[in-house]
Amino acid sequence: MGKLSAAITAVGAYVPNFVLTNKMLEGMVETNDEWITTRTGIKERRILKPEEGEGTSYLAIKAAEDLIEKRRLDPTEIDLVMVATATPDTLVASTAAYVATKIGATNAFGYDLLAACSSFLYGMSTAANYVQTGRYKKVLLIGADKMSSIVDYTDRTTCIIFGDGAGAALFEPNEEGLGLQDEYLRSNGVGRNYLSMDAGGSLMPASMETVKNRKHYIYQDGKSVFKFAVSNMADAAARIMEQNALTHEDVAWLVPHQANKRIIDATANRMGLDHAKVMMNIQRYGNTTSATLPLLLADYEDQLKKGDNLVFAAFGGGFTWGAIYLKWAYNK
Numbered sequence: 001m002g003k004l005s006a007a008i009t010a011v012g013a014y015v016p017n018f019v020l021t022n023k024m025l026e027g028m029v030e031t032n033d034e035w036i037t038t039r040t041g042i043k044e045r046r047i048l049k050p051e052e053g054e055g056t057s058y059l060a061i062k063a064a065e066d067l068i069e070k071r072r073l074d075p076t077e078i079d080l081v082m083v084a085t086a087t088p089d090t091l092v093a094s095t096a097a098y099v100a101t102k103i104g105a106t107n108a109f110g111y112d113l114l115a116a117c118s119s120f121l122y123g124m125s126t127a128a129n130y131v132q133t134g135r136y137k138k139v140l141l142i143g144a145d146k147m148s149s150i151v152d153y154t155d156r157t158t159c160i161i162f163g164d165g166a167g168a169a170l171f172e173p174n175e176e177g178l179g180l181q182d183e184y185l186r187s188n189g190v191g192r193n194y195l196s197m198d199a200g201g202s203l204m205p206a207s208m209e210t211v212k213n214r215k216h217y218i219y220q221d222g223k224s225v226f227k228f229a230v231s232n233m234a235d236a237a238a239r240i241m242e243q244n245a246l247t248h249e250d251v252a253w254l255v256p257h258q259a260n261k262r263i264i265d266a267t268a269n270r271m272g273l274d275h276a277k278v279m280m281n282i283q284r285y286g287n288t289t290s291a292t293l294p295l296l297l298a299d300y301e302d303q304l305k306k307g308d309n310l311v312f313a314a315f316g317g318g319f320t321w322g323a324i325y326l327k328w329a330y331n332k
């Protein structure tokens with residue numbers, strides 16, 4: 001038997017019903033459709049309203065159920081459920097434990113993985129390593145975020161960017177050498193000065209003061225984050241190509257985190273990649289944090305072919321960033 005690799009064998013997705021358009025945002029903060037479109041590439045995003053459902057787990061469960069139904073998977077066969085998220089339902093109790101129970105994964109254990117917009121990318125590495133040990137056969141990785149729960153809708157620098165959504169991917173052993181091939185993952189703690197939600201953690205527990213001072217919302221110094229993101233995401237993608245002697249012709253798809261179209265374009269340019277090979281859905285969903293990568297896979301699943309070389313790249317708060325090289329394992 002050859003060396004075991006870990007392949008993605010199914011994907012699922014869910015976005016909530018409510019559509020928040022740029023036009024609607026014009027009535028909420030001082031902004032306009034033209035500015036948002038040219039500076040970010042975003043036209044609309046989805047928001048989970050209480051009348052539809054509550055919490056990140058609602059989105060994660062829907063995405064997992066979509067995968068389970070499409071794949072006709074028996075959920076009791078799942079060994080591990082990981083929820084990559086920056087907005088867990090609650091602190092302390094893992095959202096993944098609740099999600100696993102709700103989807104009927106009664107033989108699984110579950111926990112959350114938190115690395116801002118790189119949560120799903122890091123989670124891919126974790127999921128693949130569990131599978132490669134040979135001990136776990138079915139690992140369900142869900143990227144889910146209800147960003148609307150921490151966005152300040154009076155702050156035009158953040159509220160135009162983020163949206164809610166979830167996507168899921170199943171990792172299974174593969175003996176044909178398909179699946180995750182290589183990774184380049186990095187972090188730099190300087191990042192928490194530029195992109196953070198200051199209160200609610202152990203550093204600044206919730207108080208009347210923190211609520212009054214709006215410290216429970218996400219804050220970002222957009223310009224600085226943009227600079228770090230452009231150079232590091234592009235650098236990580238270029239490095240993973242170098243490490244694996246991949247030319248732009250070898251790469252079938254770039255699967256980039258959807259934070260800003262300009263960051264995505266810079267990454268594709270650095271890779272020398274034709275823009276037709278770049279997955280993009282930022283115009284419809286905005287930045288869904290941990291959900292962007294699996295939402296792309298679900299949207300482009302029909303076009304993916306067995307053996308395609310995919311380069312995933314992400315950058316997020318922390319800072320956290322990196323790239324992963326994966327060979328796609330199935331034709332739909």
Ligand code: UT7
Pocket residue numbers: 030031032035036039040117156157160195221222223224225226229258259260263287315316317
């Ligand atoms: O996913 C995790 C990480 N997050 C990111 O990667 C986000 C990275 N940052 C960005 O995507 C961009 O920095 C933003 C989209 C947040 C902002 O775009 P920018 O091109 O960096 O704009 P800026 O902050 O440099 O602001 C340019 C101008 C300013 O006006 P003045 O000072 O030039 O008169 C802002 O006040 O645009 C103004 N502005 C806006 N105008 C209309 C800022 N936000 C808005 C807005 N609508 N929503």
